[in-house]
Amino acid sequence: xxxxxxxxxxxxxxxxxxxxxxxxxxxxxxxxxxxxxxxxxxxxxxxxxxxxxxxxxxxxxxxxxxxxxxxxxxxxxxxxxxxxxxxxxxxxxxxxxxxxxxxxxxxxxxxxxxxxxxxxxxxxxxxxxxxxxxxxxxxxxxxxxxxxxxxx
Amino acid sequence: xxxxxxxxxxxxxxxxxxxxxxxxxxxxxxxxxxxxxxxxxxxxxxxxxxxxxxxxxxxxxxxxxxxxxxxxxxxxxxxxxxxxxxxxxxxxxxxxxxxxxxxxxxxxxxxxxxxxxxxxxxxxxxxxxxxxxxxxxxxxxxxxxxxxxxxxxxxxxxxxxxxxxxxxxxxxxxxxxxxxxxxxxxxxxxxxxxxxxxxxxxxxxxxxxxxxxxxxxxxxxxxxxxxxxxxxxxxxxxxxxxxxxxxxxxxxxxxxxxxxxxxxxxxxxxxxxxxxxxxxxxxxxxxxxxxxxxxxxxxxxxxxxxxxxxxxxxxxxxxxxxxxxxxxxxxxxxxxxxxxxxxxxxxxxxxxxxxxxxxxxxxxxxxxxxxxxxxxxxxxxxxxxxxxxxxxxxxxxxxxxxxxxxxxxxxxxxxxxxxxxxxxxxxxxxxxxxxxxxxxxxxxxxxxxxxxxxxxxxxxxxxxxxxxxxxxxxxxxxxxxxxxxxxxxxxxxxxxxxxxxxxxxxxxxxxxxxxxxxxxxxxxxxxxxxxxxxxxxxxxxxxxxxxxxxxxxxxxxxxxxxxxxxxxxxxxxxxxxxxxxxxxxxxxxxxxxxxxxxxxxxxxxxxxxxxxxxxxxxxxxxxxxxxxxxxxxxxxxxxxxxxxxxxxxxxxxxxxxxxxxxxxxxxxx
Amino acid sequence: xxxxxxxxxxxxxxxxxxxxxxxxxxxxxxxxxxxxxxxxxxxxxxxxxxxxxxxxxxxxxxxxxxxxxxxxxxxxxxxxxxxxxxxxxxxxxxxxxxxxxxxxxxxxxxxxxxxxxxxxxxxxxxxxxxxxxxxxxxxxxxxxxxxxxxxxxxxxxxxxxxxxxxxxxxxxxxxxx
Numbered sequence: 001x002x003x004x005x006x007x008x009x010x011x012x013x014x015x016x017x018x019x020x021x022x023x024x025x026x027x028x029x030x031x032x033x034x035x036x037x038x039x040x041x042x043x044x045x046x047x048x049x050x051x052x053x054x055x056x057x058x059x060x061x062x063x064x065x066x067x068x069x070x071x072x073x074x075x076x077x078x079x080x081x082x083x084x085x086x087x088x089x090x091x092x093x094x095x096x097x098x099x100x101x102x103x104x105x106x107x108x109x110x111x112x113x114x115x116x117x118x119x120x121x122x123x124x125x126x127x128x129x130x131x132x133x134x135x136x137x138x139x140x141x142x143x144x145x146x147x148x149x150x151x152x
Numbered sequence: 153x154x155x156x157x158x159x160x161x162x163x164x165x166x167x168x169x170x171x172x173x174x175x176x177x178x179x180x181x182x183x184x185x186x187x188x189x190x191x192x193x194x195x196x197x198x199x200x201x202x203x204x205x206x207x208x209x210x211x212x213x214x215x216x217x218x219x220x221x222x223x224x225x226x227x228x229x230x231x232x233x234x235x236x237x238x239x240x241x242x243x244x245x246x247x248x249x250x251x252x253x254x255x256x257x258x259x260x261x262x263x264x265x266x267x268x269x270x271x272x273x274x275x276x277x278x279x280x281x282x283x284x285x286x287x288x289x290x291x292x293x294x295x296x297x298x299x300x301x302x303x304x305x306x307x308x309x310x311x312x313x314x315x316x317x318x319x320x321x322x323x324x325x326x327x328x329x330x331x332x333x334x335x336x337x338x339x340x341x342x343x344x345x346x347x348x349x350x351x352x353x354x355x356x357x358x359x360x361x362x363x364x365x366x367x368x369x370x371x372x373x374x375x376x377x378x379x380x381x382x383x384x385x386x387x388x389x390x391x392x393x394x395x396x397x398x399x400x401x402x403x404x405x406x407x408x409x410x411x412x413x414x415x416x417x418x419x420x421x422x423x424x425x426x427x428x429x430x431x432x433x434x435x436x437x438x439x440x441x442x443x444x445x446x447x448x449x450x451x452x453x454x455x456x457x458x459x460x461x462x463x464x465x466x467x468x469x470x471x472x473x474x475x476x477x478x479x480x481x482x483x484x485x486x487x488x489x490x491x492x493x494x495x496x497x498x499x500x501x502x503x504x505x506x507x508x509x510x511x512x513x514x515x516x517x518x519x520x521x522x523x524x525x526x527x528x529x530x531x532x533x534x535x536x537x538x539x540x541x542x543x544x545x546x547x548x549x550x551x552x553x554x555x556x557x558x559x560x561x562x563x564x565x566x567x568x569x570x571x572x573x574x575x576x577x578x579x580x581x582x583x584x585x586x587x588x589x590x591x592x593x594x595x596x597x598x599x600x601x602x603x604x605x606x607x608x609x610x611x612x613x614x615x616x617x618x619x620x621x622x623x624x625x626x627x628x629x630x631x632x633x634x635x636x637x638x639x640x641x642x643x644x645x646x647x648x649x650x651x652x653x654x655x656x657x658x659x660x661x662x663x664x665x666x667x668x669x670x671x672x673x674x675x676x677x678x679x680x681x682x683x684x685x686x687x688x689x690x691x692x693x694x695x696x697x698x699x700x701x702x703x704x705x706x707x708x709x710x711x712x713x714x715x716x717x718x719x720x721x722x723x724x725x726x727x728x729x730x731x732x733x734x735x736x737x738x739x740x741x742x743x744x745x746x747x748x749x750x751x752x753x754x755x756x757x758x759x760x761x762x763x764x765x766x767x768x769x770x771x772x773x774x775x776x777x778x779x780x781x782x783x784x785x786x787x788x789x790x791x792x793x794x795x796x797x798x799x800x801x802x803x804x805x806x807x808x809x810x811x812x813x814x815x816x817x818x819x820x821x
Numbered sequence: 822x823x824x825x826x827x828x829x830x831x832x833x834x835x836x837x838x839x840x841x842x843x844x845x846x847x848x849x850x851x852x853x854x855x856x857x858x859x860x861x862x863x864x865x866x867x868x869x870x871x872x873x874x875x876x877x878x879x880x881x882x883x884x885x886x887x888x889x890x891x892x893x894x895x896x897x898x899x900x901x902x903x904x905x906x907x908x909x910x911x912x913x914x915x916x917x918x919x920x921x922x923x924x925x926x927x928x929x930x931x932x933x934x935x936x937x938x939x940x941x942x943x944x945x946x947x948x949x950x951x952x953x954x955x956x957x958x959x960x961x962x963x964x965x966x967x968x969x970x971x972x973x974x975x976x977x978x979x980x981x982x983x984x985x986x987x988x989x990x991x992x993x994x995x996x997x998x
Contacts, residue, residue, distance in 0.1 A: 095539030110513035450844025530843035535852040
């Protein structure tokens with residue numbers, strides 16, 4: 001029981017860190033200018049290589065930024081803004097894929113890998129043959145004393 | 153004349169590498185030392201051939217010999233000599249020639265140095281390296297001939313890619329990267345040799361350690377140099393866009409780093425044979441995959457070239473290398489399954505193994521994201537994008553976990569750690585981390601990623617510093633040395649460990665710089681008439697005037713420049729421009745960056761109106777960016793420190809005595 | 822059972838090979854247009870000659886919208902004669918309209934002077950708004966709209982005579998070819 005407790009603790013900490021960073025990186029509902037910026041970072045500049053509309057200096061990127069601003073101040077939700085451009089360019093215009101599976105797969109792989117590693121490490125520690133020797137209470141007390149001396 | 157010499161050199165290189173590969177295989181089976189020598193000489197000869205080829209290309213570039221198609225496409229009469237020389241690696245065919253030079257260089261160096269050692273392994277190492285190099289010479293002979301001629305010869309060439317001319321740093325970035333890529337074939341060759349000869353104990357790992365660290369260092373510096381170039385030159389204000397070509401460089405780096413760590417475990421404790429062999433194969437295959445992705449045109453990228461005949465060749469090479477190595481691995485699986493296994497669930501070994509899982513997870517994620525558009529297009533015909541938002545969300549948590557592990561790992565002992573050891577080692581650092589995060593919150597820092605990274609970095613950094621201080625103190629006490637002397641002496645006698653500390657601390661510096669610069673960066677786009685002012689961060693930016701004129705260094709280039717004065721934590725004047733190169737359809741941005749240790753002021757020109765002199769500027773204040781580059785350089789220095797041989801007495805090579813002569817005369821009795 | 826492990830090799834190599842091979846022959850920058858089968862965007866724009874033209878004027882007949890630019894070399898230069906020929910031969914059945922993409926009118930005029938003006942209108946798209954409506958990623962891109970105003974086909978990249986014939990077939994009634 002005690003042997004896997006540290007591993008569990010480390011795993012929990014890592015999971016919390018991961019969860020925290022994912023949550024932190026989600027866009028929320030914010031004032032208009034921030035929303036325009038956030039949306040501009042999600043949309044791909046049509047005539048660049050992979051840059052977002054927020055980062056790109058081209059004329060088409062600037063025009064798309066203007067349109068995002070118009071739509072947002074006109075009351076459109078984030079989803080409606082995205083849908084507006086997807087209707088014209090297809091899913092390609094979104095820099096991040098929409099299918100949830102695509103987001104889950106990398107984390108699933110890491111968790112599976114860590115799990116496999118943990119299982120492998122733990123499986124190794126089980127005694128291979130014979131039954132474990134059981135110390136008598138006297139022996140156990142002595143063992144504890146010796147161990148304390150060493151750890152001090 | 154010169155092109156013919158170059159082409160002949162390539163053909164000779166092909167012949168020599170093929171001969172060397174065959175000779176080495178025969179030498180391995182027969183044990184004939186003369187075959188070994190002859191094969192080694194052939195490899196060195198292939199290096200000379202590659203050097204002659206490169207020299208011929210450079211001469212053609214400098215003399216503007218437009219009869220050579222590569223020169224006509226990448227050079228012009230107005231091209232300055234320096235740019236002409238670095239154009240060797242500017243485009244496809246020349247870059248393969250340069251690659252061949254470096255690859256044959258590594259092979260020659262390695263085979264010469266170990267000509268009298270590791271006799272069972274070296275012929276197979278030589279055969280592998282020669283085969284790989286033969287592939288590159290073959291590509292230059294058939295689909296990608298750098299010395300292909302054009303007729304009729306044009307009077308003027310296209311000139312180099314506009315992006316190359318804008319910054320002298322182009323000289324450094326590809327060579328560093330290529331030194332890394334080509335060097336990573338060496339550990340692969342040793343892995344193959346170990347698998348073939350069944351010498352799967354830890355010997356090959358020991359030999360390979362330095363030969364992995366050196367190319368790893370170059371690859372790291374090359375990637376950081378690429379990021380620096382992207383930031384300083386491209387003008388979009390960032391340094392990493394998760395473009396396929398960037399990912400292509402990152403992928404082998406990730407597996408190489410994983411290999412370095414798991415090799416340490418395997419070397420020390422044995423075992424992990426399947427894993428280390430798989431890692432070294434993956435690293436090499438990924439260098440080919442990366443090169444393929446950027447040269448084949450199957451994935452759209454900033455760097456990609458249009459689809460050419462080279463693509464299928466690289467694909468064949470990838471599949472052969474992967475298929476062949478995997479077959480060998482599977483074949484030797486029974487021999488690989490032996491070896492000890494690491495102890496304790498909580499120990500340095502398990503931390504290193506978790507590190508490998510995380511690095512492999514990152515590799516999978518980056519590969520998945522890069523190839524997903526291809527997969528979707530192949531199956532459904534739809535086009536999707538996988539860009540920075542996805543990559544950032546997926547990789548940042550894994551990087552943070554790795555950062556955490558980076559602090560814990562070296563603080564855990566080899567073997568089993570007890571919970572009480574862990575408690576005593578981590579309490580103070582954890583406390584410090586909480587204290588620093590609380591202070592940052594108190595002074596007004598709210599951005600979560602920056603806060604988190606700062607706190608984590610404090611914990612990790614203090615663990616490392618505490619390790620160093622404890623060791624130095626013990627030594628200082630026992631030998632009566634001053635603290636600085638003690639630390640230095642300790643470090644130079646434990647180069648691996650202290651080099652490792654230096655590299656990890658530098659990575660920490662980079663991590664904090666990356667987190668803070670992305671979390672706390674501010675930017676705005678403003679349109680200013682001459683005389684108008686805008687503010688950003690602590691700066692006041694005043695647009696003075698718009699100037700349109702040809703470049704003094706190259707009159708064919710028209711520069712539209714906004715001249716701007718700025719005041720604040722830094723003050724002065726700058727010019728940010730858009731340059732119109734005759735051979736480029738889009739204008740090339742030339743951002744102005746004013747760097748201080750605390751922050752960068754970054755100004756790009758987006759648009760201008762010549763009639764009114766009005767300009768649209770994109771202004772950025774990016775905190776701590778310079779520490780990314782400083783950190784990168786420090787990683788190089790730290791790795792160099794680890795690689796530098798330790799002064800532990802002179803190395804004596806003991807020759808095994810030659811076989812006793814057949815006839816022995818016994819005098820006397 | 823022992824030999825099952827050999828399956829690993831084809832299991833890894835074949836899918837990877839298939840994936841990477843599938844990319845050949847396809848331009849990774851070409852995106853499938855979501856406009857296919859939908860009504861073409863409407864517009865009212867000014868031509869290089871100063872006249873105003875709107876999509877409503879073209880209703881009832883198939884038309885072709887070709888996004889191009891004077892700086893788009895050599896692609897737009899290569900496809901220019903193909904479009905000019907189509908206008909000369911089929912101008913009665915299908916209207917061809919040029920649309921400037923991120924270009925200066927003066928430069929576009931110079932292009933037409935140099936490479937020949939077949940006589941069909943070239944419209945100025947201020948700020949590139951119409952290009953965004955059509956989902957254009959860069960010139961040349963050409964859209965084929967039938968007589969009912971539905972987008973039937975799109976050409977990504979320069980047109981060749983063969984491609985032109987193929988695409989026109991989707992919007993022309995089968996009698997006229």
